[in-house]
Amino acid sequence: MTDSQMTDSQITDSRMADSELYGKQGFGQSSGFGDRPALLIVDLQVGFTDPEIFGGGNILDAVANTQVLLSVARHCKIPIAHTKVVYADDGSDAGVFCLKNPALVQLTEDAPMSQIVAELTPQAGELVVRKTQPSAFLHTQLAAWLINKAVDTVIVAGCTTSGCVRASVVDSMSHNFRTIVAEDAVGDRATAPHEATLFDLSQKYADLLSTEQIITHLRQQ
Amino acid sequence: MTDSQMTDSQITDSRMADSELYGKQGFGQSSGFGDRPALLIVDLQVGFTDPEIFGGGNILDAVANTQVLLSVARHCKIPIAHTKVVYADDGSDAGVFCLKNPALVQLTEDAPMSQIVAELTPQAGELVVRKTQPSAFLHTQLAAWLINKAVDTVIVAGCTTSGCVRASVVDSMSHNFRTIVAEDAVGDRATAPHEATLFDLSQKYADLLSTEQIITHLRQQ
Amino acid sequence: MTDSQMTDSQITDSRMADSELYGKQGFGQSSGFGDRPALLIVDLQVGFTDPEIFGGGNILDAVANTQVLLSVARHCKIPIAHTKVVYADDGSDAGVFCLKNPALVQLTEDAPMSQIVAELTPQAGELVVRKTQPSAFLHTQLAAWLINKAVDTVIVAGCTTSGCVRASVVDSMSHNFRTIVAEDAVGDRATAPHEATLFDLSQKYADLLSTEQIITHLRQQ
Amino acid sequence: MTDSQMTDSQITDSRMADSELYGKQGFGQSSGFGDRPALLIVDLQVGFTDPEIFGGGNILDAVANTQVLLSVARHCKIPIAHTKVVYADDGSDAGVFCLKNPALVQLTEDAPMSQIVAELTPQAGELVVRKTQPSAFLHTQLAAWLINKAVDTVIVAGCTTSGCVRASVVDSMSHNFRTIVAEDAVGDRATAPHEATLFDLSQKYADLLSTEQIITHLRQQ
Numbered sequence: 001m002t003d004s005q006m007t008d009s010q011i012t013d014s015r016m017a018d019s020e021l022y023g024k025q026g027f028g029q030s031s032g033f034g035d036r037p038a039l040l041i042v043d044l045q046v047g048f049t050d051p052e053i054f055g056g057g058n059i060l061d062a063v064a065n066t067q068v069l070l071s072v073a074r075h076c077k078i079p080i081a082h083t084k085v086v087y088a089d090d091g092s093d094a095g096v097f098c099l100k101n102p103a104l105v106q107l108t109e110d111a112p113m114s115q116i117v118a119e120l121t122p123q124a125g126e127l128v129v130r131k132t133q134p135s136a137f138l139h140t141q142l143a144a145w146l147i148n149k150a151v152d153t154v155i156v157a158g159c160t161t162s163g164c165v166r167a168s169v170v171d172s173m174s175h176n177f178r179t180i181v182a183e184d185a186v187g188d189r190a191t192a193p194h195e196a197t198l199f200d201l202s203q204k205y206a207d208l209l210s211t212e213q214i215i216t217h218l219r220q221q
Numbered sequence: 222m223t224d225s226q227m228t229d230s231q232i233t234d235s236r237m238a239d240s241e242l243y244g245k246q247g248f249g250q251s252s253g254f255g256d257r258p259a260l261l262i263v264d265l266q267v268g269f270t271d272p273e274i275f276g277g278g279n280i281l282d283a284v285a286n287t288q289v290l291l292s293v294a295r296h297c298k299i300p301i302a303h304t305k306v307v308y309a310d311d312g313s314d315a316g317v318f319c320l321k322n323p324a325l326v327q328l329t330e331d332a333p334m335s336q337i338v339a340e341l342t343p344q345a346g347e348l349v350v351r352k353t354q355p356s357a358f359l360h361t362q363l364a365a366w367l368i369n370k371a372v373d374t375v376i377v378a379g380c381t382t383s384g385c386v387r388a389s390v391v392d393s394m395s396h397n398f399r400t401i402v403a404e405d406a407v408g409d410r411a412t413a414p415h416e417a418t419l420f421d422l423s424q425k426y427a428d429l430l431s432t433e434q435i436i437t438h439l440r441q442q
Numbered sequence: 443m444t445d446s447q448m449t450d451s452q453i454t455d456s457r458m459a460d461s462e463l464y465g466k467q468g469f470g471q472s473s474g475f476g477d478r479p480a481l482l483i484v485d486l487q488v489g490f491t492d493p494e495i496f497g498g499g500n501i502l503d504a505v506a507n508t509q510v511l512l513s514v515a516r517h518c519k520i521p522i523a524h525t526k527v528v529y530a531d532d533g534s535d536a537g538v539f540c541l542k543n544p545a546l547v548q549l550t551e552d553a554p555m556s557q558i559v560a561e562l563t564p565q566a567g568e569l570v571v572r573k574t575q576p577s578a579f580l581h582t583q584l585a586a587w588l589i590n591k592a593v594d595t596v597i598v599a600g601c602t603t604s605g606c607v608r609a610s611v612v613d614s615m616s617h618n619f620r621t622i623v624a625e626d627a628v629g630d631r632a633t634a635p636h637e638a639t640l641f642d643l644s645q646k647y648a649d650l651l652s653t654e655q656i657i658t659h660l661r662q663q
Numbered sequence: 664m665t666d667s668q669m670t671d672s673q674i675t676d677s678r679m680a681d682s683e684l685y686g687k688q689g690f691g692q693s694s695g696f697g698d699r700p701a702l703l704i705v706d707l708q709v710g711f712t713d714p715e716i717f718g719g720g721n722i723l724d725a726v727a728n729t730q731v732l733l734s735v736a737r738h739c740k741i742p743i744a745h746t747k748v749v750y751a752d753d754g755s756d757a758g759v760f761c762l763k764n765p766a767l768v769q770l771t772e773d774a775p776m777s778q779i780v781a782e783l784t785p786q787a788g789e790l791v792v793r794k795t796q797p798s799a800f801l802h803t804q805l806a807a808w809l810i811n812k813a814v815d816t817v818i819v820a821g822c823t824t825s826g827c828v829r830a831s832v833v834d835s836m837s838h839n840f841r842t843i844v845a846e847d848a849v850g851d852r853a854t855a856p857h858e859a860t861l862f863d864l865s866q867k868y869a870d871l872l873s874t875e876q877i878i879t880h881l882r883q884q
């Protein structure tokens with residue numbers, strides 16, 4: 001039985017019980033928006049939208065909502081960064097992550113599965129971060145780029161919620177960027193890890209907002 | 222309804238369904254042990270063992286099993302590192318994490334709640350990493366210390382499973398240390414986040430072994 | 443013969459010849475001030491002011507000028523961070539740096555030589571970064587703290603110019619903080635490394651300004 | 664007057680005076696070789712060998728000696744990593760470094776000046792690190808890659824001695840890799856910064872050995 005097979009009221013009960021404990025211990029406050037947000041789109045590559053490769057679940061919904069968010073972010077001229085997982089053609093940079101899933105090394109620079117999905121193709125001036133690990137920040141120039149843009153808030157979309165999105169959100173918060181997770185613009189191949197992650201992120205690391213709420217905020221700024 | 226209220230067979234069913242999808246996509250392989258393991262004990266501080274502060278759930282079980290693991294690690298003379306969350310007395314290093322939970326700033330150097338629990342008091346030669354963020358690695362000297370000890374494998378115990386343990390495991394793997402999670406020596410204040418994290422870690426980042434299995438391995442080496 | 447034994451015109455000739463080449467290749471431009479400066483004071487600990495320990499040269503001049511700079515920075519309420527080299531009492535975190543100079547491990551938390559000099563004692567709200575390596579940034583929370591303070595410019599004072607100041611300046615620039623070196627508030631145990639470093643820094647990484655010029659800028663802001 | 668215009672005995676006198684002070688304070692010890700060396704070749708790209716772009720001085724000598732070192736390293740099958748400075752075609756990742764020298768942004772992926780020199784073309788299995796900052800380590804996957812190869816010693820060649828080589832050596836040491844600088848296989852556009860850097864590195868961060876001495880060591884291992 002997966003979380004999605006529980007009734008809505010059962011899920012609500014479970015969340016409420018844990019939320020109470022977390023709340024009593026001080027967790028679950030809002031870190032809010034700062035003044036200078038950026039949009040970070042994590043790993044929306046072809047291979048992560050295809051259930052036969054690394055995709056599935058609600059990732060296509062995440063792509064659709066990210067497309068809306070990206071359009072508004074471009075209109076508001078906030079800094080935009082995309083990440084993609086890419087390994088060297090000769091596999092020279094494959095490490096322990098590729099022991100856990102050897103199929104990852106197929107994500108080479110020119111492989112069709114490595115390309116960012118067409119709807120979200122990066123434009124000039126947007127940063128494209130190539131990475132070999134879950135986090136968009138660890139061992140990449142992303143934090144330095146955000147500093148250069150005077151960013152204080154990172155809005156996160158992409159996939160997978162329990163994988164690279166989560167690692168990136170934790171690292172964004174750990175760099176002291178206020179972090180907003182676009183809860184309907186992040187997706188995962190399975191529902192239970194997606195839901196469990198949203199709970200953890202909202203309690204400890206980031207604020208969860210819908211794409212619509214984020215857009216309203218960006219337009220007001 | 223929490224995961225712990227599901228029947229054992231229901232949990233097994235849920236895990237199996239997700240595991241199949243992950244397995245089909247190549248996840249869930251073993252990264253195994255290397256030749257030179259170290260033990261990393263995450264945040265087993267008084268405040269995280271007390272349900273009135275940040276503790277609860279199965280964290281006391283984690284302490285008990287970690288004590289066994291620590292004793293064997295000392296006997297086998299493998300490198301041992303402890304982490305603790307500590308903020309400056311004047312709160313000068315509080316950041317976004319402390320917006321999500323303002324109570325964290327009480328973890329000052331001399332506060333009783335900040336001390337590593339008595340059973341696990343660090344001995345001379347063991348590293349004590351002070352940190353203000355979830356990961357034991359981010360913005361700390363831990364990776365450099367492990368390099369100095371020629372470590373290739375990190376065995377992780379401590380708390381919380383879904384918080385600092387998880388962030389540390391992801392970063393350990395991301396630094397290319399083979400990573401072993403002592404599944405009965407990690408604990409969390411709530412069962413659902415604990416279980417969800419163990420699933421994610423085992424599929425993508427680390428191998429799960431019991432304290433007993435780890436001890437058997439260490440003794441054979 | 444040290445640089446200080448060359449005549450002023452000889453030094454000027456040498457600098458001009460190299461400067462011409464660097465200039466022809468595009469180096470030596472100004473990166474200037476941003477809008478939100480912070481002051482970073484590197485390693486002005488007792489042991490680095492005493493020629494019998496790790497001090498000498500013009501480090502005492504650096505202390506005197508840093509004291510002026512610190513006073514103005516406090517008056518202007520800009521963020522202030524201090525660094526100090528500190529090793530664990532049991533030497534557990536000594537690494538390769540301590541192979542190159544084994545005396546460094548004497549810089550333990552409570553040793554008199556480890557204390558920041560009395561004139562520069564940190565006040566509440568100022569960050570104190572403990573480090574075991576040259577750079578103030580590498581494996582510390584300094585960058586995250588500066589992000590939290592929305593800093594875009596780092597003014598650097600302290601010692602030694604060719605050692606921890608230089609490593610910190612290179613890392614500050616590498617994090618995309620505009621970096622200003624207070625050229626009369628940095629000091630080194632020997633003149634030649636001090637002068638050589640100021641040349642390198644000004645050509646490639648930072649702007650050099652006198653304490654007086656920096657104060658004028660801060661007061662105008 | 665540059666260092667190269669001083670007589671040999673004058674240079675020797677200057678070095679000896681400073682060396683005495685450093686020696687008295689404990690600096691200048693050897694950190695030596697460990698058991699598992701790797702070769703790191705820094706930025707030997709076409710643009711850094713051409714005096715009309717970013718080259719000059721003794722960089723061509725460094726290329727020639729690095730070629731010998733690379734050949735032996737391949738023969739001995741030790742891990743080999745190359746770095747290159749590369750900026751995005753649209754300049755989206757240009758930061759403060761490019762304010763100090765705006766010409767750097769010309770180092771785009773496909774520009775002839777960005778290519779590693781033909782004599783040193785990387786082979787399959789050798790890591791190529793793209794970077795936008797001086798250090799080969801900062802914000803790159805190099806340290807994780809070296810961990811994956813169980814490396815404990817980094818032999819450094821390349822250019823420029825006072826720039827990217829120096830920053831990489833300091834960071835290599837700061838990660839607790841024993842660090843060896845191939846003193847005749849590193850080069851700089853000007854002599855004074857080259858010489859000043861070799862002095863600093865040998866006193867505080869690394870051991871200096873000739874290509875011949877390094878080869879002798881590798882062959883004995």
